[in-house]
Amino acid sequence: MSKALEGVRILDMTHVQSGPTCTQLLAWFGADVIKVERAGFGDATRGQLRDVPDADSLYFTMLNHNKRSITLDTKNLEGKKIFERLIRMCDVLVENFAPGAIDRMGFPWAKIQELNPRLIYASIKGFGKGPYQDCKVYENVAQCTGGSASTTGFDDGPPTVTGAQIGDSGTGLHLAIGILAALFHREQTGLGQRVECAMQDAVMNLCRVKFRDQQRLDHGPLMEYPQHPNGTFGSSVPRSGNASGGGQPGWAVRTAPGGPDDYVYVIIQPPSWAHLMRVIGREELIDDPEWATPQARLPKLDRCFGMIEEWTMTKTKFEVMATLNPLNVPCGPILSIEELISEPSLVDTNTVVEVDHPERGPYKSIGNPIKLSASPAIVERSPLLGEHTDEILSSVLGYDAQEIEEFRKAGAI
């Protein structure tokens, strides 16, 4: 089996979550990812949210699979020489430092281009050019400034952030796509380019349907939202609870035995209306003009899902799934993280993997969700801090043992 990105070398200056998810994906596709970490410190996440004393945290290990780690002080005079050589030897530099940090290290884009015109320089920042361009940003700030928080949650509750890390991992995915496009472009032109993705922009892209709804508001109420017809709409898209974001109404209804995750999401697709009514014992509504068409149902979706819930509450979420799926009713149980992490079919597809680590022992991780038939990803453990420093300095950069010793004495590595 050949690796899709075999031969591509990534200079990985990323830290925390957004950047590391991007380079981890490229590593799973087969790129040689060299993670540069500050000598003596490393990526801050190594020590954050620790569950095992003195071992790299799951926060770090689950975001940095399949990489090599070199420690390097890029502000040290000798360290700058190593950094320059790395820039010359790599195909892509990825970073998500605070705005201006790479420039302050003495490596603005113009200098990087001069050192290696073929290098693709990819960055994540919180914001694009504008009033907030110099601000530092973390996940939830991006969710809040990108339209997600204001549209998530229930009408009578506060803006709510989602558990899906759309600001960090979402932006990492966007950046990876940009890097692959730039690599393809380089094949044709021989030249690198800058790839930039702002977290606010990535979240907005993922909230695209809410920008659709903002403009629909000019033409009347959003009839699939729970605010219709009993509530009110203001001038901006409101929080829509569990309403479907698409053209077919849906809602999360309760199931037995009534635990916190005992819910199933049911979608009412017009062709399955008759099946759904028959199974819940309401055959009389199948052809009733008050209920039979999507238009007739829109103003009373709450009552519709109320009737369905009366039935689902007599079943477990898995029984509902088993009954409705053969009837072509789109639905899905609300699965807890505990249920997902031990689901055998997800282990079979390597979406949930077990990885061994010298400091912490075996742990579960999420593998590459993108499956390539000729280049399947094999998930390897994250590197220890500086584990590959000597190896990279000698085999990639060509320094001999004495030079490496001198770098060490100078505090560069």
Ligand SMILES: CC(C)(COP(=O)(O)OP(=O)(O)OC[C@H]1O[C@@H](n2cnc3c(N)ncnc32)[C@H](O)[C@@H]1OP(=O)(O)O)[C@@H](O)C(=O)NCCC(=O)NCCS
């Ligand atoms: C995430 C973030 C808020 C963290 O902030 P932070 O912990 O203060 O880290 P910074 O990026 O400011 O970097 C800290 C310093 O370490 C320095 N540093 C990092 N690696 C280094 C190395 N190998 N050698 C020497 N110095 C290094 C940086 O140059 C910077 O110094 P400076 O402030 O003097 O320029 C910030 O990096 C950021 O906003 N990034 C962009 C958006 C983003 O990706 N956010 C999501 C994170 S999940």
